[in-house]
Amino acid sequence: MRRYSFHKGHGTRNDFIILDDSYGMHDMQPDFIKVLSDRHAGIGADGVIRVVRAGSVGEWDGDPQLWFMDYHNADGSVAEMCGNGLRVFARHLVNEQLVTTGSFDVATRAGVKHVEITSHGLISTDIGRAEVSDEAVSVTLDGREWSATKVDVGNPHAVAFVDEGVLAELDLHRAPTWEPATAFPEGVNVEFVHVDGPGKLSMRVFERGVGETMSCGTGVVASAAAYREASGHECAVEVTVPGGELSVDFVGGQARLTGPAVIIGRGEFWI
Numbered sequence: 331m332r333r334y335s336f337h338k339g340h341g342t343r344n345d346f347i348i349l350d351d352s353y354g355m356h357d358m359q360p361d362f363i364k365v366l367s368d369r370h371a372g373i374g375a376d377g378v379i380r381v382v383r384a385g386s387v388g389e390w391d392g393d394p395q396l397w398f399m400d401y402h403n404a405d406g407s408v409a410e411m412c413g414n415g416l417r418v419f420a421r422h423l424v425n426e427q428l429v430t431t432g433s434f435d436v437a438t439r440a441g442v443k444h445v446e447i448t449s450h451g452l453i454s455t456d457i458g459r460a461e462v463s464d465e466a467v468s469v470t471l472d473g474r475e476w477s478a479t480k481v482d483v484g485n486p487h488a489v490a491f492v493d494e495g496v497l498a499e500l501d502l503h504r505a506p507t508w509e510p511a512t513a514f515p516e517g518v519n520v521e522f523v524h525v526d527g528p529g530k531l532s533m534r535v536f537e538r539g540v541g542e543t544m545s546c547g548t549g550v551v552a553s554a555a556a557y558r559e560a561s562g563h564e565c566a567v568e569v570t571v572p573g574g575e576l577s578v579d580f581v582g583g584q585a586r587l588t589g590p591a592v593i594i595g596r597g598e599f600w601i
């Protein structure tokens with residue numbers, strides 16, 4: 331049995347277990363992640379984030395001194411990016427004095443992301459390009475099918491625009507399916523979105539590797555990008571998710587996601 335310390339945090343109620351591992355000693359096996367993330371037998375979270383120096387990550391070939399966000403979904407799968415996780419990771423780095431300024435870079439599997447702690451206590455993150463595809467895809471849930479927009483935010487998304495009543499009533503205990511199957515060979519995060527007004531969206535999400543979550547930062551960016559593409563809207567997009575509010579703006583085609591990030595506590599576990 332080994333003893334680990336952890337922190338717990340969330341960004342718009344998308345919650346994460348944070349494990350400090352400066353020297354890359356933790357073995358992030360899927361079973362370990364699953365046990366930790368279990369809401370009944372473990373600590374419980376949508377995902378686990380390991381805080382490790384990029385130089386300790388075999389697949390990383392950039393600046394070895396950067397902190398690397400090693401993100402794992404609750405089912406043990408690895409994801410390329412996590413928008414809410416990035417803000418929570420940044421908050422943790424600041425709180426633990428692992429960085430000394432409020433403006434810094436973080437290494438992720440989707441590349442280097444710049445982070446700014448804002449004067450309003452929110453965190454802004456440069457997510458990069460959200461690539462909207464013109465490939466025809468659809469998603470199906472409970473026998474209902476919607477056409478969807480395929481968006482790559484480093485990780486894969488399918489965004490379906492739905493009526494307000496549908497958004498409220500969707501049963502996301504089951505996973506949506508998609509067509510064609512080849513569109514998302516690694517699985518996909520599915521966002522259901524209602525346009526509340528110009529530049530205002532409401533979104534629910536079924537996350538790959540988790541299920542329905544209260545928020546998904548990259549899903550919010552994907553939804554904003556799909557909305558901009560469809561409507562021609564140029565200004566910032568405010569997105570309401572079950573867990574709160576996030577905003578997205580696009581500067582020179584690069585998406586910036588801004589929102590809260592909270593560390594709620596720390597503890598120890600034995601496994």
Ligand SMILES: N[C@@H](CCC[C@H](N)C(=O)O)C(=O)O
Binds near residue numbers: 414539545
């Ligand atoms: N909740 C995250 C996304 C986490 C990864 C996702 N489930 C995937 O597998 O791609 C976010 O805030 O972006």
